[in-house]
Amino acid sequence: MIEGMMMGINTAFSGYNILMVMMGCFAGTIIGMLPGLGPMSAIALMIPITYGFDPASAMILMAGVYYGAIFGGSTSSILINAPGVAGTVSSSFDGYPMSQQGHAGKALAIAAYASFSGGTIAALFLLVAAPQLAKVSLSFQSADYFALMCVGLLSIAAFASKGQFLKAMIMTALGLALSTVGQDSLSDITRFAFGNINLMDGISFVLLVMATFAMSEAFMIIFKKMDINFKSSDVSKASLGSIKLSKEEVKEMVPTIGRTSVLGFFVGVLPGAGATIASFLAWGFERSIASAKDKLKFGKGSVKGLAAPETANNAACTGSFVPLLTLGIPGSGTTAVMLGALLSFGVQPGPRLYVEQPELFWAVIISMYIGNVVLLVLNLPLIPYIARILAIPKNILVPLVLFFSVTGVYLISFNSFDIYFMAIVALISLVLRVLNYPMPPLILGFILGGMLEKNLRRAVLINDGSFSFIWERPISLSLFIIAILIVLLQVYQGFKKEKE
Amino acid sequence: MTINYTRISAFVFLLIFLIYSYLAGEIRVFAFDENADFNARTFPKLISYLGILVSLLTLVLSKNEKEDMGQYEWVSVIILFALVFSYGLLIKTIGFFVSTNLFLVISYLYLGVRSYKVIIFSSFPVVAGLQFMLHGLLDVYIRDPFLQFLGVIS
Numbered sequence: 001m002i003e004g005m006m007m008g009i010n011t012a013f014s015g016y017n018i019l020m021v022m023m024g025c026f027a028g029t030i031i032g033m034l035p036g037l038g039p040m041s042a043i044a045l046m047i048p049i050t051y052g053f054d055p056a057s058a059m060i061l062m063a064g065v066y067y068g069a070i071f072g073g074s075t076s077s078i079l080i081n082a083p084g085v086a087g088t089v090s091s092s093f094d095g096y097p098m099s100q101q102g103h104a105g106k107a108l109a110i111a112a113y114a115s116f117s118g119g120t121i122a123a124l125f126l127l128v129a130a131p132q133l134a135k136v137s138l139s140f141q142s143a144d145y146f147a148l149m150c151v152g153l154l155s156i157a158a159f160a161s162k163g164q165f166l167k168a169m170i171m172t173a174l175g176l177a178l179s180t181v182g183q184d185s186l187s188d189i190t191r192f193a194f195g196n197i198n199l200m201d202g203i204s205f206v207l208l209v210m211a212t213f214a215m216s217e218a219f220m221i222i223f224k225k226m227d228i229n230f231k232s233s234d235v236s237k238a239s240l241g242s243i244k245l246s247k248e249e250v251k252e253m254v255p256t257i258g259r260t261s262v263l264g265f266f267v268g269v270l271p272g273a274g275a276t277i278a279s280f281l282a283w284g285f286e287r288s289i290a291s292a293k294d295k296l297k298f299g300k301g302s303v304k305g306l307a308a309p310e311t312a313n314n315a316a317c318t319g320s321f322v323p324l325l326t327l328g329i330p331g332s333g334t335t336a337v338m339l340g341a342l343l344s345f346g347v348q349p350g351p352r353l354y355v356e357q358p359e360l361f362w363a364v365i366i367s368m369y370i371g372n373v374v375l376l377v378l379n380l381p382l383i384p385y386i387a388r389i390l391a392i393p394k395n396i397l398v399p400l401v402l403f404f405s406v407t408g409v410y411l412i413s414f415n416s417f418d419i420y421f422m423a424i425v426a427l428i429s430l431v432l433r434v435l436n437y438p439m440p441p442l443i444l445g446f447i448l449g450g451m452l453e454k455n456l457r458r459a460v461l462i463n464d465g466s467f468s469f470i471w472e473r474p475i476s477l478s479l480f481i482i483a484i485l486i487v488l489l490q491v492y493q494g495f496k497k498e499k500e
Numbered sequence: 501m502t503i504n505y506t507r508i509s510a511f512v513f514l515l516i517f518l519i520y521s522y523l524a525g526e527i528r529v530f531a532f533d534e535n536a537d538f539n540a541r542t543f544p545k546l547i548s549y550l551g552i553l554v555s556l557l558t559l560v561l562s563k564n565e566k567e568d569m570g571q572y573e574w575v576s577v578i579i580l581f582a583l584v585f586s587y588g589l590l591i592k593t594i595g596f597f598v599s600t601n602l603f604l605v606i607s608y609l610y611l612g613v614r615s616y617k618v619i620i621f622s623s624f625p626v627v628a629g630l631q632f633m634l635h636g637l638l639d640v641y642i643r644d645p646f647l648q649f650l651g652v653i654s
Binding site: 434 | 542
């Protein structure tokens with residue numbers, strides 16, 4: 001482990017990779033700040049840039065983008081009450097009132113310190129938890145992996161559905177169906193290609209992510225006539241005030257950071273949960289344990305009310321890397337995109353990654369510390385200037401996002417068919433999003449489809465065609481019970497809502 | 501039963517998964533694999549069952565209330581879609597640099613940008629910068645007859 005860690009430190013601290021972290025954090029902050037473009041779009045837009053990189057550098061860049069996007073989302077939440085990403089909605093509850101009271105600089109500093117602390121504490125947890133979990137997961141067999149993936153798919157559907165579980169399940173099934181287009185991995189038989197040579201290798205993961213997130217998001221901005229640009233004066237330096245915190249404020253923040261980083265990390269580890277749920281939970285939790293006097297401050301510019309979601313969402317981002325790195329199963333939509341990118345580099349995340357490519361495994365974990373430092377040291381002083389990005393008009397932004405999406409896909413195949421296909425998928429995604437069909441379950445279904453089939457096939461063949469592995473193996477059985485509980489919980493919540 | 505957008509979409513998905521199920525049954529497998537416990541048809545069949553089940557449940561269990569779609573900019577999106585399509589058509593023939601700049605300039609103009617300074621600064625330097633990064637720094641070759649004609653790239 002020590003040897004692997006040293007290799008990881010060497011990789012992460014190479015000048016090139018430090019530059020990657022800085023670029024990632026910077027680009028992520030800018031993209032995350034723009035309302036509508038979240039971390040998934042940010043990472044999707046970065047994929048084409050990483051083609052020439054080695055997997056470690058690419059992963060480090062994407063992790064930096066992820067952090068940066070969450071941090072950037074907080075900035076727009078605090079300054080203009082327009083969260084760039086769902087994970088920072090709860091930051092606006094206290095951040096925006098603070099900003100209106102003339103303490104925007106202080107609010108941004110609290111957000112930065114809380115994000116840094118949350119990310120760092122969670123990275124320490126990851127350092128301890130990931131190798132242990134990787135060792136345990138080495139004993140997993142195909143049947144267990146199949147069961148685990150089912151839990152992951154159901155959890156994402158349950159959490160991403162915003163009360164519409166069945167719609168999320170339709171998207172999961174659609175994602176799984178799309179993953180079967182192209183050659184079957186075992187028999188090499190072509191399926192669902194309809195004689196079209198462009199579909200024989202299957203649908204490109206980058207194409208699907210770009211179309212369903214970046215491109216459809218750009219269409220959505222025009223479609224909904226979203227007013228995403230703000231006056232430069234709204235975010236001018238003069239209105240930010242001081243970024244210095246008083247001793248009392250620091251004292252108030254510290255216990256909150258300690259509690260909510262633990263909470264955020266464990267919520268992040270759960271498949272499907274992630275930054276949004278962690279931040280809401282943390283805000284609610286801190287409010288519920290606050291004294292009667294402090295409780296009144298929540299929603300009106302409370303230091304604790306801002307520090308809690310900011311800490312938790314960054315800790316959850318780190319936590320979501322645990323299932324990705326140790327089990328090879330993404331815990332959130334964003335890590336699903338990263339998994340797809342890793343697979344396209346020929347890297348299979350999972351317990352073997354820890355054994356076979358320790359430099360990659362550790363470099364990603366260590367770069368998270370570097371990312372947190374970069375966000376604090378580089379981004380905080382630059383926030384007044386970066387925030388001016390919010391003044392980019394949508395009629396400039398939308399064509400640029402479309403251009404980067406098209407270029408990203410074209411660079412993989414140099415095939416015009418992919419551009420047409422992407423535009424059609426983006427249009428269909430737009431319609432589905434208007435009808436409240438969530439996109440993350442589709443992406444996760446698409447990415448896990450191949451692995452799910454491979455593991456199910458192996459489990460069935462080992463069991464002589466029987467599905468008895470579901471109840472014969474204790475790990476599989478436990479995981480299937482969890483899957484059933486997730487479904488039952490959704491059904492119960494549906495009935496409860498109907499009654500209300 | 502109220503016919504609303506959710507029900508219509510669920511019905512469309514039901515049709516899609518029924519067709520998918522039929523096509524899954526039509527996948528040609530090797531003769532020795534025909535009666536195997538798991539062949540190239542098995543997984544798609546299972547997915548189709550899941551899809552049919554959840555589409556049916558959505559169709560039956562969704563709320564009996566009318567859904568308002570609101571006012572949306574359909575025309576602008578269709579025009580942008582057509583522009584992306586044309587961009588795909590031109591990128592091979594006239595090359596990356598000219599087609600991308602054309603796409604950006606027409607999109608800006610269509611979306612209401614009237615300042616020529618803004619249009620020029622948000623298109624040519626961006627495209628040139630990206631192309632330099634790809635060609636010069638990342639060694640990613642993009643065929644570009646126009647720049648080849650000008651002698652900018654070999």
